[in-house]
Amino acid sequence: MALTAVTRKSQLRRPSLDLGEEVVHRPVLLERFLEAAEPKPEEVWVDATFGSGGYSRALLARQCQVLALDWDELAEGFARELEEKFPEKFRFFRENFARLGELCRKMGFAWVDGVVLDLGVSGLQLSDPTRGFSFRTVGPLDMRMDRRLPLSARDLLYGASLEDITVLFHRVLDLRESRKLARAVVMARERGRLQTTTDLARIAEKTLGWRRGSRIHPATRPFLALRLAVNRELDYLPVALREARDVLRPGGRLAVVAFHSLEDRIVKGFFRGEGDLGEGLPRDPGRKVGWFERVHRYLPTPEEVASNPRARSARLRIGWKRG
Ligand SMILES: C[S@@+](CC[C@H](N)C(=O)[O-])C[C@H]1O[C@@H](n2cnc3c(N)ncnc32)[C@H](O)[C@@H]1O
Structure with missing residues (x-):
């Protein structure tokens, strides 16, 4: 299923930064994500926190189809560039990621192979004093x-x-x-x-x-x-996690990068299935039966922290949905 080309409503303001340069936003834990989640050609991935597109670009480089979301107008500028370059493979919505499931359905995807959420603010947002x-x-x-x-x-x-x-x-x-x-x-x-x-x-x-x-x-x-x-970050996060879980195919991967303990606690609890085990699955916490077959946590390497201080407190969790 190829992503359709978009109708452009208006000429959007593009950030005056070099798209190819890391000055924009250096994605955290991207290499770990690629190694562990192994996105494959023609898989459909949702990049729910597009930012300046570091994760989306890496997924496109692996020949995945990417449905990207971000509610910031700055992200939209970068995304339109990618839509021009990859009209069949990439589509962007300037939307809240809490609407992830609805947007997948709108695009005709009953399920997807993976979802990535790289939480928080981007370097681009942080470095713009007007924000x-x-x-x-x-x-x-x-x-x-x-x-x-x-x-x-x-x-x-x-x-x-x-x-x-x-x-x-x-x-x-x-x-x-x-x-x-x-x-x-x-x-x-x-x-x-x-x-x-x-x-x-x-x-x-x-x-x-x-x-x-x-x-x-x-x-x-x-x-x-x-x-x-x-x-309302801590309100939207659990909604997005549930939406992502529901739209994943069995065996699909949900990857979440968290930067502080408040959001990481939500992510960890969600993967443990706290208060939310799958319907019809035994409600026995001792057996740890939930929506995800396995969940792994990844931390940045000392080299990544040395070269990108934003990585210091980052944690990546990836869950593989039960078949
Ligand atoms: C850490 S940045 C992502 C950076 C991106 N992975 C990259 O490589 O450039 C987080 C992004 O998520 C977006 N975001 C945060 N909460 C969101 C929400 N509820 N809905 C949509 N986008 C959201 C922010 O606007 C920001 O651009």
Whole structure:
């Protein structure tokens, strides 16, 4: 089944970066993924987090057909380029990956051979100060991966109560720190001193200080908590995992790269079948009968971490669906 060519609605803005260069986004754990998941010619794969297309390109190089998704307009620019180059093999949708199953069906695929989810933000998003993901550069407090989402980080922080902001930070900080930071945020917003990424970074630095012996900037966790809330990342992830599982053929592979423990916990629990064993399968946790026959975890090599610091906290899990 070949992927059909697309109708282009508009000329999309292409990022002014060299597509062939790694400056765009260096995909993490890609080699491990290729070795372990072994994508084969003519297999159908879903790259649910296209970014600037590192995984998609590798799958196309192995002559797979690729259905790619990403909700960021930046990704769309790169994807249209690939659609031109591989009209029969590659198709992109600017959509939330929570709609993965529906999009596969729309394309006429009752099942696929593999799905890959490389979670989080891309290097491209992080390095664009206008997106507000980084606390190292001045930018608007935005953090929406998809600018069609209704609320930016600023909207969230200005619209929420002290209690809600405390709960938001408590995902990544202890209760005392969350309360302190939430109070400081509310005070700053009352004085109109919470407008940019660096305003928030300064508040975090002043309120939380550096943890003893830690090299992690005090704003790292609060920024992560906000990004997760703005994009509802921990809500969409379990939906996408279930959608992926349902659209995989028996023996198909689901590969997920996670970057922090909150998302990795969801992925791990999902593969274990926690609270969600296959219908009709024995509900006996001792037997570990679930949707996946085997699941393996892969970590980056020291060489990969040395050459790509983003890989440091990455974990790849691949599950082979039960036949
Ligand atoms: C780490 S990057 C992927 C990088 C990509 N593998 C590459 O090689 O360039 C994660 C991508 O997933 C996208 N993303 C995150 N959550 C999403 C969601 N719910 N729906 C669609 N795309 C999402 C982000 O916009 C981002 O481009």
